[in-house]
Each structure stands twice: as C-alpha cells, then as structure tokens.
Amino acid sequence: MQVEKTQEFRPKIVAFCCNWCSYAGADLAGSSRLAYPADVKIIRVPCSCRVNPMFILRAFQRGADGVILCGCHPGDCHYTTGNYYARRRMTLLFSMLDYLGVENGRTRVEWVSAAEGVKFSTTMNEFVAKIHSLGENVRLGDLRCKKD
Amino acid sequence: MQRIGVFVCHCGTNIAATVDVARVVEAAAKEPGVVHAEDYQYMCSEAGQLKIREAIKEKNLTGIVVCSCSPRMHENTFRQAAERAGINPYMVEIANIREHCSWIHKDIEEATEKAVILARAAIAKVTLNAPLQSGTSRVVKRALVIGGGIAGIQTALDIADAGYEVDIVEKTPSIGGRMSQLDKTFPTLDCSACILTPKMVEAAAHEKITIYTYSEVEKVSGFVGDFQVDIRKKARSVDMSKCTGCGVCQEKCPSKKTPNEFNRGLNTRSAIYTPFAQAIPNVPVIDRENCIKFKTGKCGVCSKVCQAGAIDYEQKDEIVTQNYGAIVVATGFDTIKLDKFDEYSYSTSPDVITSLELERIMNAAGPTKGHLERMSDHKPPKSMVFIQCVGSRCADKRGKSYCSKICCMYTAKHAMLIRDKYPGVEVTVFYIDVRTPGKNFDEFYRRAVEEYGVNYIKGQVGKVAEKGDKLLVQGVDLIDNKRILMETDMVVLATAIEPNPDVRKIATMLTASIDTNNFLTESHAKLRPVESPTAGIFLSGVCQGPKDIPETVAQAGAAAVKVVGLLAKDHLVTNPCVAKSDELLCNGCSSCEKVCPYGAISYEEREVNDHGIRETRRVANVNSALCQGCGACTVACPSGAMDLQGFSNRQILAEVDAICK
Numbered sequence A: 001m002q003v004e005k006t007q008e009f010r011p012k013i014v015a016f017c018c019n020w021c022s023y024a025g026a027d028l029a030g031s032s033r034l035a036y037p038a039d040v041k042i043i044r045v046p047c048s049c050r051v052n053p054m055f056i057l058r059a060f061q062r063g064a065d066g067v068i069l070c071g072c073h074p075g076d077c078h079y080t081t082g083n084y085y086a087r088r089r090m091t092l093l094f095s096m097l098d099y100l101g102v103e104n105g106r107t108r109v110e111w112v113s114a115a116e117g118v119k120f121s122t123t124m125n126e127f128v129a130k131i132h133s134l135g136e137n138v139r140l141g142d143l144r145c146k147k148d
Numbered sequence B: 001m002q003r004i005g006v007f008v009c010h011c012g013t014n015i016a017a018t019v020d021v022a023r024v025v026e027a028a029a030k031e032p033g034v035v036h037a038e039d040y041q042y043m044c045s046e047a048g049q050l051k052i053r054e055a056i057k058e059k060n061l062t063g064i065v066v067c068s069c070s071p072r073m074h075e076n077t078f079r080q081a082a083e084r085a086g087i088n089p090y091m092v093e094i095a096n097i098r099e100h101c102s103w104i105h106k107d108i109e110e111a112t113e114k115a116v117i118l119a120r121a122a123i124a125k126v127t128l129n130a131p132l133q134s135g136t137s138r139v140v141k142r143a144l145v146i147g148g149g150i151a152g153i154q155t156a157l158d159i160a161d162a163g164y165e166v167d168i169v170e171k172t173p174s175i176g177g178r179m180s181q182l183d184k185t186f187p188t189l190d191c192s193a194c195i196l197t198p199k200m201v202e203a204a205a206h207e208k209i210t211i212y213t214y215s216e217v218e219k220v221s222g223f224v225g226d227f228q229v230d231i232r233k234k235a236r237s238v239d240m241s242k243c244t245g246c247g248v249c250q251e252k253c254p255s256k257k258t259p260n261e262f263n264r265g266l267n268t269r270s271a272i273y274t275p276f277a278q279a280i281p282n283v284p285v286i287d288r289e290n291c292i293k294f295k296t297g298k299c300g301v302c303s304k305v306c307q308a309g310a311i312d313y314e315q316k317d318e319i320v321t322q323n324y325g326a327i328v329v330a331t332g333f334d335t336i337k338l339d340k341f342d343e344y345s346y347s348t349s350p351d352v353i354t355s356l357e358l359e360r361i362m363n364a365a366g367p368t369k370g371h372l373e374r375m376s377d378h379k380p381p382k383s384m385v386f387i388q389c390v391g392s393r394c395a396d397k398r399g400k401s402y403c404s405k406i407c408c409m410y411t412a413k414h415a416m417l418i419r420d421k422y423p424g425v426e427v428t429v430f431y432i433d434v435r436t437p438g439k440n441f442d443e444f445y446r447r448a449v450e451e452y453g454v455n456y457i458k459g460q461v462g463k464v465a466e467k468g469d470k471l472l473v474q475g476v477d478l479i480d481n482k483r484i485l486m487e488t489d490m491v492v493l494a495t496a497i498e499p500n501p502d503v504r505k506i507a508t509m510l511t512a513s514i515d516t517n518n519f520l521t522e523s524h525a526k527l528r529p530v531e532s533p534t535a536g537i538f539l540s541g542v543c544q545g546p547k548d549i550p551e552t553v554a555q556a557g558a559a560a561v562k563v564v565g566l567l568a569k570d571h572l573v574t575n576p577c578v579a580k581s582d583e584l585l586c587n588g589c590s591s592c593e594k595v596c597p598y599g600a601i602s603y604e605e606r607e608v609n610d611h612g613i614r615e616t617r618r619v620a621n622v623n624s625a626l627c628q629g630c631g632a633c634t635v636a637c638p639s640g641a642m643d644l645q646g647f648s649n650r651q652i653l654a655e656v657d658a659i660c661k
C-alpha cells in the first residue's frame, strides 16, 4: 500500500515515561482506546529522575520538535522522591532551553498516574496541538548534526 | 557484533488490523545487526515462544526484540523464552506496538510508520544491552507487625500458625486497639471484649509471637527479605518479669488527675496505670509526665506498696534491633478532632459526645459503669439525637471527603442498644444516606427502625446550641421538606475516622506510599489490595482504608498469607538493573550519595589502575542489594561515572536518536 507523502508538518515528539505511573497510564490510554497523535513516541525509564537533561538536549539536537517528561504525582513516586528531583532539574533545564531558543511550549513535565489513561491521552493531544502551533523547531537548526 | 532477531506479533487482529506487520518485519530486517525478522499470530503463545527459541539457536542470536503488547504484560514471558534458549534474559527488549500504537491509532499508514520507529528504537537499544546477572538475597524468616489492634493481632496469629516467628510492636501499654474500647459489636451485638480478649490471650501465649508493648519502631533500613529494624521499648518503670499484675500500685497512687485516654478523657486515671482491666500484658506503666516522683522527686508510694518489688524508677528506654523478612503495617485509626466543627458545641457542652465516647459510657467497665447518663449532671437522658457523617463526606476542607463506612452501622447499633436497655429514651438519628451494604447489615438497620422505633430523619443538622440544661438541635427534614427544631438531652456525633496520625512517620520510614488522606496505598486497588507498592511491606486493617471488624479480620488474614508466601522462600531474586559507578571516572564527590533514597551508595578507598597509574582513590560503591534502580544518582553524577544497567545513558540516547531520525 503506497500512500502519497503529504507535505503537512509531522512533529517529532519524545515522551519519557516512568515505568510505574506514566508508562502504565499510557498503557491504560491504549487499552481504553483513547487516541492521541502518532507523532508521540514513548521511551520507558524506571523513574522520571532517570531522565538526564542530556537526553532532552540530544532529542532537540537530533530534530525533536517537543519533549515531554511524565512521572508519578508528587508524593506518589515509586522511589519516594524521584519526581521531585526531576521537577527541579527540568525547571532549570527548561528555562535554559527557553533562553537558547527552544520555547517553553516545546518542553513539559506532567504527572500522570497509572490510573490516568484519560489524562495521558488529553495531555498528549494538548501537547501535540501546542507543538503544531509553534511549528517546526528550527531555532536549533545550526546545532543539529546533519550527518545522515 | 550483536546478532539480533526481531519478532513481530499480530496479537490476533489487535495489532495486525492497524499495523502492517509485514512492513514492520521488512523494515526491521534492514536495521544494522538484525539477522532475523519474522512475524507470528501470537508471539506469547507456546508456539510463538518456540519460534523465538528456535531462531535464537539456529541463527545464533545474541539479542532479541519483540514487537508486541506492553512490556508490563509479557516482558517476563519473553525473557524466560530467551533464557530457555540459552541467552541472557536481559538481552531482550520490547517495542510496545499495541497499547502505544495499534490501539490508539486508526490510520494504518501512520500506525505502521510509528511501529517501525518503535521497533528501530528497541533494536538500537538492544544492540547496547549487556548480559545482566540477577543476584539473590536472603529471606529472614521472621515478620514484624506494627500495631496491635485486631488487625495486627489477627495477622500475627495467622503468620505464627503457619510456623513463622512474628513480633508485634504496639505503641500503647496494651494490645487490643480500638476494638478493646467498644462495648457491643454489630451486626451480631456480641460483646467486643468477649471476642477480642481470647485473641489477645492467644497471641500473648503463642510460642512464635513476641509482643513489644509501649514500644515504637524507630528506624528501618534494608529491603524486602531483610529489613533491619530498631524498636524503642519505652521505659515502663515497672519490671515486667517481677510484676504480678495485682494492681495495688494503681489504687494507692496519689496522682489521679490525668485524663484517661482509654475512656476518651471522660474520667481520670492514676499516673501508674494499665489502660484497661484485660490489658495484655497486665503490667502497668508509669506515665512519667504525671508522676509526682518524676516531677518532684518525692512520693515513691507505688514502690513502697509493691510487694513484688517491681517498680524501677531508674529504668531506661531500650533499643531492640531485629531483622525481618516482611513488615505488616496495622496502625489503625483515630476519630478526627472536632475543633473545626463549632456548630455542634462539642467543645462547650459535656452532653455532646462522640460515638466512641458513647461506647465507653455504655461499657460496664467504662467511666459510668455502663449506665447511660449525661456527663454534665449524671442524670439519665430522656431523649438523644445522633448526627451522622460528622466530618465524613464533607465537601469543604474541615472534614474528610470520604465515607467513614462504619458509622451508619454503629449508629444503628447504638440506637438499638439504647432503645433495648432504656425503652423510655427517645432516639432520633439525622442522616444524609444510610449506607448498610454488608451481610445482614441492612436487616440490622431496618430492625432499628421497625422493631426498636428509632426515628430516622433524612437531613443535616446545622447547629446544636445549649439551652438551659437542654440542647437545642436545628436541622432539616429533607423528605417532608421542613425545618426541625428539637430539644434533647444528649447529642452523639458519628465522627469521621482518619488514619492514626503516626502513619506519616511510619510510611516515610518504610518508604511506603500514602494517599492524600494519609491512608496507606495498596499496590493495586483491585488485584493487590494488601501489598504496599514497596516490596516486603504489607497492609492490614483500617490503616489502608475504613473498615469494620469482619473486613479488618479478612484483610488481616490476606496480609498474613502474602507474608507467609514471602517467608516461605529461601532467597529472593534481585533486580539486576541497578546503578554502577565507573571507578576511573568517579571523583568521589558524594553527589550521588546525597540523592539516593535507599542509602545504597557508600564510598571506599580503592586502588585503581588509571591507564597504568596505580593509585588509591575514594570512589562510589553501589550496594546492589539496596539499589532499587531509580537512576537518580546517574543524573546527579557530574563526571558521568554513575550509570544504570539496563537503562544506560548510551541505551537511552540510542532510543532518542532512533526516534528523532
């Protein structure tokens, strides 16, 4: 089946999800058939605190148009405090990224529990809509590796 | 170079209807390192697993990717299949193309494209996987139960009967919990003490059970299978081995003005006391804050009258350190404080009481010897008003949003008992809804209305005011749609219950989670209701959520079975996805240690060989039995020395690259 390639903007979006809450929330969105755009690709991490700012920088460097980090709600972290670390780290990173030209709307932290399939889906729909409104992430174009 | 096999599952039509499976196979086969790719109807089936095993053997695969449902479903299945075929189970990655793809997308083109990208990311990751060895850790065949109410007692008995040692740590001077304060119990109206005391005695006499009363858990370290716990045995000031329980000291003690906690402050007690007559152990404690000897140095009456010479003013707190394989939390509940509910005049009128106070008043061993009387003038009441849902199902912040669950039933019980014993007393109950689901529960409530003539009014009470020696109750009747003003002699408030406030401290020590109402959270609301999300921690009784006695006992037994299941194992397999520090990169800065929630990181002076230069350096060392694999330390490490096995920096970056290509 050959479908004509559309010229429409298809954003690249990376979603880091913690194994215990948000990844399970995404699974629940799936089993409840709560649609969100296919542009979102999930990477499973044990905890939101596993996400190194380096991963996010790399995503933008390689052409991501948006990166979202999802973890357990404050107080509910499987490892007790991981999401607090993540929250603090991301606050710093996102403000630095904004300064570099990656607008705040392209980065987001959201708490999604294993029970919140609906929230997962709504969050992703919102986030993708936001990225559409911001358009392609061209500000870091000159930083990007164009090796392949 | 890795030799990777990719297996794409149709999941019947669950995946295949939306994802063009053949195209995923074709695309995967082109990825570097992939030497085998195939698809099958049901990869998780025995036949599917056989295909995986055969391919591993025939093609000498070193790693596999299964494109299928969520790893939370079948990661283990495929790891086991890999292991059976002779490769390390951690050489397996799953691309979730069902929950995260076929089930949420409709467009075949889009879904297929995404499935290909997810497969690529998993292939990129597995290329960097390294074989991991899970270790084993020992299981200490002894359990700790925190809280000696009916929940804790029942759990301990069930564990002990299965042949394992159990220790109960109870904060107050006696086990028994709230149930020992109750008079009669719904739905059968048998006396609480008559059914509780034999259980208390059985626990005390059980050869496998050790009870620490007047004790608290002070420190917990370790992990499932081997927790190390410090228990503080508070100084009783009475030698347990000498005391005969005669009670002379309590009689002669001149300091008798302390509010009696057991009777909810309705009367007073001596400074040396046992909370109630059937206390276990039947050994008093000296409440040092109210003891004249401790306050002024004078007195010493109890020491003089004690024939057994058991009084010991010099006794000190003692710390007992013990290892446990499992810990059960059974810390129960208390009723909420009513300081935010001034409208009921609870703090100003002694004749407005809580239901738990009424239990004490009705109890033959209570402050009024079981006679129903007003606390203000000790006269028997002619009429009583019960108000339900005080602080429960409360829309505003003053109370609790949840239903306390037991109040409808115990109010019906109180009303019935009073009408039975004092037929002349008029009883009115104001309720929002009567909730009596439970075996023989609704029948019980209807008996109160139909046989005992209790007057139930649907509506809330807005105010209770003192009027002379009477109480004026202002409420509404929602059924007849009218305002009600009635005079009465006593008002009883069915006060909301909340977890014992101590539970926050306990939960923090155990790294067990609690919800916004401080109830301990279960691992799964439906399927794992007695396990906390923290391995090795179990939940019993009201500390997990409101419950009556039958439910508490059932849950206590369930928790015991889970504990026994754990203690029956000789060792546990540990998660090998733990942190590991590269000694050549580590600069011993301590950043990682500070963020580790499990205290898994320590430092050691180690001789390292840095490109031929041998020197002794201070480097981080992760205790793989303590590490739970959160990865907090990996991000904190400024030199990039700390990495997480199974989720390494390079693996995650490879996934990012594959997705952003």
Ligand SMILES: Cc1cc2nc3c(=O)[nH]c(=O)nc-3n(C[C@H](O)[C@H](O)[C@H](O)COP(=O)(O)OP(=O)(O)OC[C@H]3O[C@@H](n4cnc5c(N)ncnc54)[C@H](O)[C@@H]3O)c2cc1C
Pocket (backbone or CB within 6 Å): B146, B147, B148, B149, B150, B151, B152, B169, B170, B171, B172, B175, B176, B177, B178, B179, B182, B184, B185, B186, B187, B215, B216, B217, B330, B331, B332, B333, B334, B335, B355, B356, B359, B406, B410, B413, B497, B500, B502, B503, B506, B540, B541, B542, B543, B547, B548, B549, B550, B552
């Ligand atoms: C007014 C009233 C009437 C009731 N009537 C009935 C009835 O008729 N029928 C019925 O089925 N149910 C009734 N109930 C409910 C019943 O009381 C509970 O279901 C039962 O007591 C729950 O037992 P538990 O062991 O979970 O908690 P608890 O009885 O509260 O026991 C918890 C124990 O843990 C101890 N503890 C707390 N914190 C710590 C700590 N940090 N360290 C060590 N120990 C600690 C406490 O001191 C206590 O001994 C009634 C409740 C109330 C309030």
Ligand code: SF4
Pocket (backbone or CB within 6 Å): B238, B242, B243, B244, B245, B246, B247, B248, B249, B250, B283, B284, B305, B306, B307, B308, B309, B310, B311
């Ligand atoms: S008088 Fe002595 S033996 Fe009797 S109860 Fe008191 S401490 Fe125990």
Ligand code: SF4
Pocket (backbone or CB within 6 Å): B578, B579, B595, B596, B597, B598, B599, B600, B601, B622, B626, B627, B628, B629, B630, B631, B632, B633, B634, B644
């Ligand atoms: S991964 Fe988490 S638990 Fe393990 S050592 Fe690092 S911070 Fe501690």
